[in-house]
Amino acid sequence: MSSIARLRPALLLLLLQFCLSVLSPALAISTGSVDGHTINGRIKIPVAIGALGKISNVKVILNGGQNVTFLRPDGYFSFHNVPAGTHLIEVSATGYFFSPVRVDVSARFPGKVQAALTENRRGLTELVWEPLREEYYYEIREPFSIMSLVKSPMGLMIGFMLVVVFLMPKLMENMDPEEMQRAQEEMRSQGVPSLANFLQPAATARSG
């Protein structure tokens, strides 16, 4: 219990620190003392963090793997010792699609941010961005519907049968009676094997 009580002030201090850092315009490119610059930025991930995208598993990648860093709990990240030039920052987070960001680190105007999302060419005034969209990796199972059953091969079989059984006679009725008769004659003369004819010999054979 006492340990928790001791922890509290520290936590408060931590929170205060974060609030301050949010207020201060820290999201810029600052010159380092040696040869490189520092890129500071922030990634906003929607609050609804599911089982997939934990903020602790988000990676921020500079120039395709030259530097890799991770996010602080508040979404901030920084790259140190970056030479002047135009760089590319990618974000790898399971469950989200991030556009890569091009960042110009200028040697002449230190502290000036020039960044843009490469996917839609939207400029960023501050180096703060969020995912373009969520990614869902699985097909969603559609709830049971009559249509899905009808669409299945078996459903189609039954459907076809129903059409033949019920619609065909209707169509036949609409036909010209004379024509119908002629057709029936034709069929008889050709001797279309009907199921009854087919089964009867077998039945007689069995009885006999």
Added chain:
Amino acid sequence: MGTMLRGFLLLLSLLSITAPAFSLYEDQVGLADWHQKYIGKVKDAVFHTQKTGRKRVVVSTEENVIASLDLRHGEIFWRHVLGPNDVIDRIDIAMGKYVITLSSEGSILRAWNLPDGQMVWEAFLQGPHSSKSSLLVPASLKVDKDNVILAFGKGCLHAVSGIHGEILWKKDLEAESFEIQHMIQASGSDLIHLVGFVGSSRFDSYTIDAKRGELLKHDSAAIPGGYSGQASLVSSSTLVVMDSAGSTVTTISFQDGKVTFSQTPVSTLIEDFVGKAKLLALKLEGVFAVKTGTHTTFVRVTVEGKLEVVDKINHATAVSDVLEISENRQAFAFVHSRSNGIDLTVKLGADWNHDLLKESIKMDQERGSVQKVYINNYIRTDRSHGFRALIVMEDHSLLLVQQGAVVWSREDALASVIDVKTSELPVEKKGVSVAKVEESLFEWLQGHVLKLKGTLMLASPDDMAAIQSLRLKASGKSKMTRDHNGFRKLLIVLTKAGKVFALHTGDGRIVWSRLLNSLRQSETCENPTGLNLFPWHVPHHHALDENPSALVVSRCGPSDDALGLLSFVDTYTGKELSSSSLDHSVVQVIPLPFMDSTEQRLHLLIDASGQAHLYPKTSDALSVFRPELSNVYWYSVEAETGIIKGYALKEKASDDYSFDTRSIWSIVFPSESEKIIKTSTRKLNEVVHTQAKVVADQDAMFKYISKNLLFVATVAPKASGDIGSSTPEESWLIVYLIDTITGRILHRMTHHGAQGPVEAVVSENWVIYHYFNLRAHKYEMSVIEIYDQSRADNKDVWKLILGKHNLTSPVSSYSRPEIMTRSQSYFFTHSVKSIAVTSTAKGITSKQLLIGTVGDQVLALDKRFLDPRRSVNPTQAEKEEGIIPLTDSLPIIPQSYITHALKVEGLRGIETVPAKLESTTLIFAYGVDLFFTRFAPSRTYDSLTEDFSYALLLLTIVALVAAIFITWILSEKKELRDKWR
């Protein structure tokens, strides 16, 4: 009637329109795929075993992973793979809640939350020059209620706040090339001692006030006899170093501002000492350890500074760091391996003659020698001390030993896969009935009724669970026999540890594993590294009683001219059949398409001097090979000098199995404007089904299909660095397609304003490569397709009739056909780690690209998206052919990630193997993790899917038969009624 039929057909065709080729329902995860997580060989470990909470051990590994493991089961709580340029130097735990890592030569200090692995803060430490790094987390040192973490790196000492990672103070030691050896906190005070060396002759000691960062004292003295880089701290004011010759021990005492030396030859401590002695890094109060050959000698430094031998162990031994078990009581452990196990001894530092613990632990398999050991203690119920030891073995496996038994073990060699090949499983023996293995008919039907309930959404949660478990154990996918579809195979995997594994494709379990004797360190072979795996002996259909075997090619060191090693492994049992050390080096291995009479594959090994050696060395193999001598060509790529050379064999052999070679062509790239960064060839075993491609207007194009196609990418030397280091004006990428037999450049194309890294894949008659476009500042993918123009005339029917066609003429590299290329480029969002292409048994199924993205996922992308004939407005005929309208970027559809929601951390390669079933290909992706799945590029058109409902089919048939009988009876009745009328 006719319109109705047509409508019906239209309905059918509408229903058959396909969704994306790869898509998975969430409940299908784990049916055809498996995923395994690894960490790599542990190089440092810190225990966290407080009374409350879960016990864990935090480790850093050679694969640059930081991970927190469950001490009870060895599972991973959390894990992070750091960037390749950000090597972890030190780890520690601060304040009982943060894991501290110091990486990038001591310039990045990070704190991770211990329970969930969330990064809490990151501090960047700067300094004037690079140096060794060191980390100290003092337990009791506080500045304004804040814990201080001391990190030394880049020649500066930094004090960092433990709570939010601010740099409290920084002290530049202003000493060029000061190599820190130890950072010591004087007990009970705020003083920090830094001891280290400058060059190999000067000893330096600094005393710094940890609260304010003031340098209080600096002593420096030249060491007599030089310094070898090995040092051991025996007390807070005494350091023992080994001299550069490895024959004299120097004791350095740096108390009270005075530095005094005393030298003792190793030979006075150890009798019959010859050779070089090594100091072990042991931090035990008053004792240091000297390693000579296989012996380890422990030497005590008395208060007066005298040295006396306390113990001598005659085995290869690993010694742990010192563990403080209570006030002023220190324990440490040493472990050595026996023939079938290991011996663990824990001793108390002060009382040498008494063992706290002596255990011998049996192990069920050969794991080689012990490399590292870390110990941790716990209080038993009778208040005595118990010890657990974390042991790293030669095969990179990690064991936790407690109470004389191995509690858990991890096979972390699998995090460093070098090469993968597949082997077929044995055929099912006759007499073992399939029915016995399959469940009874009733159970089968029950399962299908359950499935039917599932599809009709009538199943209760219990039923759903039953369905899931049924699916997971479905159809004996982990059986040890060959299956009809060729889904079950063995993945033979060669790892950096020199251990070969066989993994079952069904569930990913390890069927066997073998630490190859030839790949273990020995006196003749200091640093053996595995290179490649090849199928050596694949029995013919009629000789299935023989076991297949694989060839492991390796060499004795990292350089090209190190001597080679061959090892032959039985792929069913894992037995090492034989091994041989070669008298030449191995630069290249060419598997030849020939076999000798015992069905051993012929291989040609090229050494550094350009000689070719034939294996197996039998006269039989030689007689097979001799007639083919003039048909063997190969090439070499010298990336540093920018030369690609083609070779052929000389007819005259220098000895029976070795052949001299002659250079037949060479291509020299101008070094001032071009630098080779990538070469790629077609897979040797790829099968191409159709030689021609039918295009929209009833026309055909003939593919230029050559097994000897080499793709080469060069960039401007200025643009060979990272992105951001060059401007678009000074960078270009040039790609070449080269015939490797004649050296003919088939095609050359320049991309201005583009740079590497380039990833490429060659298949059939096309190449796809990925690079960075500096002008658009986006990644791009391009495709080049090559067509054979000389055969285009064959379309003329008259020529065919008159026999004036060249269809029967053999395809040869020497025929120099007219070729035509087509290409197109598209934007691609992500950077790419690896590209592969699906391969199927007959090559009929359309291809999909497998792209390993920077986020360690594998994306399947239909080759139709990379078709040079795509245009903005395709004609009707082209649309029917399946040409997709042109877009400037390639689509990324989340459902087509074959790794779905998983990541293959540290992805390095993707291997595809055809299954027997034409529609299906097997995919194995490896990095720190392993992932395997089955993939159908154009859906499973030749088999029913797993969730096909047989019960529904049966039901339909029953319903149809019933309907037939009912209608029959009805019609009979009607007929009867008509007759009576």
